[in-house]
Amino acid sequence: MYALVDCNNFYVSCERAFQPALHQRPVVVLSNNDGCVISRSAEAKALGIRMGAPLFQIRPLVEQHQVKVLSSNYALYGDMSRRVMHYLASVAPELEVYSIDEAFLSLHGLARHFGPLEAYAQRCRAQVQQRTHIPTCVGIAPTKTLAKLANRLAKQDPALGGVLVLDSPARRQWALAQVPVAEVWGIGRQHAARLHAQGLASAADLAAASEGWVRRHLGGVVGVRLLRELRGYPCHRLAPSEDGTLARQSIAHTRSFGRPLTELADLRGAVAAFTARAAEKLRAQGSLAHGLTVFLSQNRFGPAPPPHTRTASLTLPTATSNTLALASHAQLLLHRLWQPGLRYTKAGVLLAGIEPAGPPQLGLFEASPAAVSRPQAAALMQRLDQLNGRFGPGTIRLAAALPPPGRPVPWEGLRQHRTPARTTSWDELWEIG
DNA sequence: TCTGGGGTCCTAGGACCC
């Protein structure tokens, strides 16, 4: 059996943990650049505020109902997430951190030691609540897809008390009939439209569909696995996370700007800063990257005709995690992309072709001076990460990523509703007085 | 005026090889 533990309205719940006055009030948390709603309290949901709604569209509602609007504070959410995951890891034989606010637990053999799974799940919820003030719901079922579905029902129906266990064919069939097919894990907009056109409306309808039809119309093997999971045959194992982190196969740092940028100098700064952040993440997971992509975007809702995004990529001669090497290549790519007179609203740096760093190796044909100096470069990066880790991000920066003196950072996004980083910044610690 | 930022997996098709 698998359990899915999902934090309710996670970002809003994190904010409420430090601002009890936010309870019982409609609250929303915004994406970067204060663009869209990415977390809503139940009260905000009840007002009809949609997930992903742009802030400017919901202004009237916000003012009319005095909705509390907050910029996102990822330092806080990341830290709260670690606390939740740390506890969950202590009560299950295996844990997969699926996202910042969700984890799959393997419950194999647990009922023998801990008694009924329902009671076990309730104890988990109570402990997470007590330790972090984060409310959760738990779904338990023989497959991950069914655990997701059980979790959704547990969240939706207060009568279930936050836990639903699907441990018999009858319960599973009942649950499948409750859930619209569009809400099944792995069914997005395209697939949902296709299913509706076939007259399949519920998860139960999909579970009863023929494997051949699903293979043809629902993404081949992906659809078949989904179908089998709905029928109770596991196709997705747990991907256990040692320390709550996974080695990523691609790493990106992309941001919208607070205002459109036209000057090459500003974009050079943005790309340098974004490359440095991406390289930091790369080193943090102990990897090297072979592939580098830079993109520039114009406002996709604006008057400029598509394409709104142009990308440029290259493959590096040797995989690296060196900020200086990556940044100089990124600048070359930027020069290929930038055109005068265009108003850029967003840029990004993506690293791909990722491999483990391992011991430094010399390629057969590259015992060159550059190769010899590589250990020194690695030591430099290590010092840089140590200093930025100790004294705060951006303490040591690329000269190219410094903002023009006396001016605000041109590429920085808006954060007009920020709350303090209570758990990760000395300056912003909770004061009790 | 103002519309996020990360990821995953799979498939098709082209380049290239013998």
Added chain:
DNA sequence: TCTGGGGTCCTAGGACCC
């Protein structure tokens, strides 16, 4: 007009997730 057959590797793009 006819113009092999079978591999592998890589990339772009689609669909999905939170």
